[in-house]
Amino acid sequence: DADVTQTPRNRITKTGKRIMLECSQTKGHDRMYWYRQDPGLGLRLIYYSFDVKDINKGEISDGYSVSRQAQAKFSLSLESAIPNQTALYFCATSDLQGASSYNEQFFGPGTRLTVL
Amino acid sequence: AQKITQTQPGMFVQEKEAVTLDCTYDTSDPSYGLFWYKQPSSGEMIFLIYQGSYDQQNATEGRYSLNFQKARKSANLVISASQLGDSAMYFCAMREFNSGSRLTFGEGTQLTVNP
Numbered sequence: 218d219a220d221v222t223q224t225p226r227n228r229i230t231k232t233g234k235r236i237m238l239e240c241s242q243t244k245g246h247d248r249m250y251w252y253r254q255d256p257g258l259g260l261r262l263i264y265y266s267f268d269v270k271d272i273n274k275g276e277i278s279d280g281y282s283v284s285r286q287a288q289a290k291f292s293l294s295l296e297s298a299i300p301n302q303t304a305l306y307f308c309a310t311s312d313l314q315g316a317s318s319y320n321e322q323f324f325g326p327g328t329r330l331t332v333l
Numbered sequence: 334a335q336k337i338t339q340t341q342p343g344m345f346v347q348e349k350e351a352v353t354l355d356c357t358y359d360t361s362d363p364s365y366g367l368f369w370y371k372q373p374s375s376g377e378m379i380f381l382i383y384q385g386s387y388d389q390q391n392a393t394e395g396r397y398s399l400n401f402q403k404a405r406k407s408a409n410l411v412i413s414a415s416q417l418g419d420s421a422m423y424f425c426a427m428r429e430f431n432s433g434s435r436l437t438f439g440e441g442t443q444l445t446v447n448p
Binding site: 248250252257258259260261262265267275305307309311321322323324326327329 | 368438
């Protein structure tokens with residue numbers, strides 16, 4: 218079974234609709250992240266959470282909100298979807314960062330969102 | 334300023350040959366880490382290799398090695414003996430210690446391995 222799962226995997230919606238993307242992990246990691254990927258732009262950080270009570274904005278948080286329901290669950294919401302939010306969305310997790318450890322981020326399979 | 338720069342949008346290599354994917358970075362944090370991820374056409378992100386700023390030796394993982402030149406702020410990925418399955422998008426990313434565990438990604442290099 219996958220350690221980081223995302224639902225749905227694909228979603229087509231219309232402008233103005235509210236959309237929620239969900240992420241669950243079984244790795245026991247405290248840190249969770251949401252990224253979006255656009256062609257030619259790499260991955261950009263939307264929001265991140267270091268624990269259930271710690272939510273932080275990333276570089277492109279406008280138009281998005283998040284909820285950390287439990288250590289294992291981190292949801293991303295688009296309150297009123299617009300076409301330029303069409304992208305591939307990734308959830309990722311990592312363990313606590315030690316000074317000398319690399320603590321790679323583990324990525325979910327991605328959610329392909331299309332806003333018409 | 335761009336923190337991670339990958340100047341090669343696309344690269345081609347013959348099967349069984351070596352290829353180098355370029356990555357330069359910009360940071361004033363003395364403690365940082367550099368990552369390479371592979372993204373095949375199926376879309377998942379696969380971690381390949383890591384180099385810490387204080388590591389004395391270049392990182393290696395199987396056919397992957399990282400040519401780390403700290404003074405030049407470059408962390409190029411070298412893939413030896415390329416295979417058809419290496420065809421994918423490759424991303425360089427950096428984590429700065431003072432920014433927690435957030436990653437900043439480059440724009441990626443699309444590698445195509447020709448038979």
